[in-house]
C-alpha cells in the first residue's frame with residue numbers, strides 16, 4: 396500500500412517541481428492533481444500491475460459520478476431513469492464499459508493465479524479472488540458466501556467510488572486550511588522534518604505524526620467529505636420523545652453535527668486542531684459528535700487507508716513546498732458527491 400501511495404505522490408511532486416523550475420513561485424489549482432493522485436493510489440492498490448485499466452475505470456467512474464449528481468439534483472419522476480435521454484444512454488454505456496473492463500481484469504488475474512500459487516499478487520483484486528477460492532475449496536461452489544463475478548465487479552466499483560473522491564477532498568481541504576493558517580502549516584512541517592528529515596516517509600513514522608493527525612481530524616470535522624450518513628431502523632425504536640417506526644430511514648447530518656455550537660463550543664466554526672490534542676474522545680467529551688467515517692458495524696472500511704494516504708501525501712508536500720492561498724480562490728464549499736470547493740483550490744506554491 397505504502398509503495399503505491401509513494402509512487403503516485405512522487406509523480407505529482409515531479410510535475411509541481413517542473414512548474415517551479417522557471418519561476419520561484421507558481422499558481423495552480425491543486426484539485427485535479429489530488430483527484431488524479433488518489434485515483435492512481437486506488438488503482439495501484441486495487442489492481443497492482445494492471446493499474447492502467449484501473450485508470451480508465453477511474454475516469455469512467457468520475458464521469459458517472461457527475462451524471463449521478465445531476466440526477467440527484469433534479470426532480471424525481473418515477474420511471475424517468477428509463478427514458479432514453481442522451482445522459483441515460485451515456486450512463487448505460489459507461490456501466491457496460493466498466494463491467495467489461497473489470498471482468499476482463501478478473502479473467503486475466505484468475506488465469507495468472509492458476510499458473511502460480513496466487514500469493515504473488517497482494518492487491519485488492521487478488522485478495523477478493525483468493526478468499527473466494529478458499530470458500531469454494533472448503534464449502535463447494537454453491538455456498539451462500541461465494542461471490543459471483545458480478546459481486547466482485549461491484550466490490551471493485553465500490554472501492555473506487557467510495558475511496559477516491561473522499562480522500563482527495565480531505566487532501567484538498569487540508570491544503571486550503573494550511574494555506575490560510577500558516578502557523579499550523581509551519582507546525583506540521585516542523586513535525587514532519589523532525590520525524591522524517593528529507594527521507595521518504597515510512598509506516599512507523601506516519602504513526603508518530605501527532606500534529607498532522609490533529610490537523611486532519613479538524614479538517615474532517617469542518618469539511619467532512621461525506622456530509623451525511625444514512626441508517627434504516629430494523630424495529631420500532633423510542634428515541635427521546637420520538638417513536639421511530641421500523642424501516643424508517645434516518646438521515647444523520649454529519650456536517651451539521653460537526654458544526655454544532657452546543658457540541659463543539661462557540662469556536663465550532665473555527666479551524667482549531669488543538670481541540671484534538673488529547674484525541675477524539677476528549678475532543679468530543681465521549682459523545683458521538685465526530686463521525687467523518689460513519690459509525691458502528693458499517694463504518695468506513697477504508698478509513699485507515701485514507702488516513703495513511705493523507706498523512707503520507709501531506710508529509711511529502713510539506714517536505715518540499717510552502718503554499719498560500721491565491722487571491723483567485725473563492726470559498727464556496729459545494730456538496731456534490733462529496734464536499735468540495737466549487738471553483739477549485741488555487742494556491743501559490745514555492746519551494747521550501
Ligand code: HEM
Nearest residue numbers: 557558561562565620621688689690693694695696697701
Ligand atoms: C477521507 C476519506 C474517506 C471518508 C471521509 C469516508 C467516509 C465514509 C463514510 C461516511 C462511509 C459510510 C459509513 C457508515 O454508513 O457508517 C463510508 C463507507 C465506505 N467506505 Fe469510506 N471514506 C473514505 C475513504 C475510503 C477509502 C479510501 C475506501 C477504500 C479504499 C473506502 C471504502 C468504503 C467502503 C467500501 C464503504 C462501505 C462500507 C459498508 O457499507 O460496509 N472509503 N466511507
